[in-house]
Amino acid sequence: MTRIGVITFPGTLDDADAARAVRYADAEPVALWHGDADLRGVDAVVVPGGFSYGDYLRAGAIARFAPVMTSVVDAARGGMPVLGICNGFQILCEAGLLPGALLRNGGLHFVCRDQPLRVERTATAWTSGYAEGAEIVIPVKNMDGRFAAAQSTVDELEGEGRVVFRYAGSNPNGSVRDIAGISSADGRIVGLMPHPEHAIDTLTGPSTDGLGMFRSVLSGVLA
Structure with a gap:
């Protein structure tokens, strides 16, 4: 069974929800602690949302130096799939x-x-389980969610097809070019502000549209 690590920092809010989404996708969630550099042999990592270390200095700035993130950075650069959600997206940018x-x-x-x-x-x-151009509904909840970058960087992301999600209809936070999520050049690392872990069951969310992200990685870890 695919084992997906879910990190908990002081101030993390959505680790339990992310672990639940992993279980819904028929994978095994593995709890990873911010102060422990051991990734416990996982196949992929989710950096969940919340307010790591109280968002002191700026969102994600302290979490980026946690022992677990040293290992995540090394693993990601070696090809391990990593998903950063909301505060997790902020941490991946800081890292x-x-x-x-x-x-x-x-x-x-x-x-x-x-x-x-x-x-x-x-x-x-x-995102391999989605159809390109599909419209999905995912909850968003943030205070520091406005994606920004130098124009040359944004042009590079657009030119290389690394904009993964874009806000449709209205832009909730003023992100440049309506960007809601981006990826690394190889597509193994994805960060987005909306919360797919809150859209896996219509009993608790607006849709099941977020479940596709957690199911997609089951084949992604084998690529």
Whole structure:
């Protein structure tokens, strides 16, 4: 069975939800502690949402130096699939695994709502189960969710097809070019602000659209 690590930092809120999503995808969730560098032989890693270390300094800036992230960075650069959700996306950017930064929302308000997204890239370890151009609904909840980067970096992401998700309809936080999620060049690392782990069961979410990300990686770890 595929084993997917889910990291817990002080201030993490969505680790239990991410572990639940992994179980829904018929994989085994493995708890990873921020102060432990051992990845316990997992096949992939989820860096979940929350407010790691209270978001002191700026979101993700302290978590990037946690012992577990040293191992995640090494594993990711060796090809292990890594998914960063919300605060996890911020941490991956701070760690240099993804470009750009997540800044305070354009309206300076915390945003929490069901958000339509357009799937822009399916050639990643985490999105192969979707159809390109499909519209899905995933909850978004963030205060520092505005993706920003130098124009040259954004042009590079667009040119290389590394924009994975784009906000559809309205942009909840002012992200440049409506970018909701991006990937590494090889498609093994994906970061997004919306929360796919909150869209795996219609009993608790707006859809089951998020489950596709956790199912996609089951084949992605073998690629």
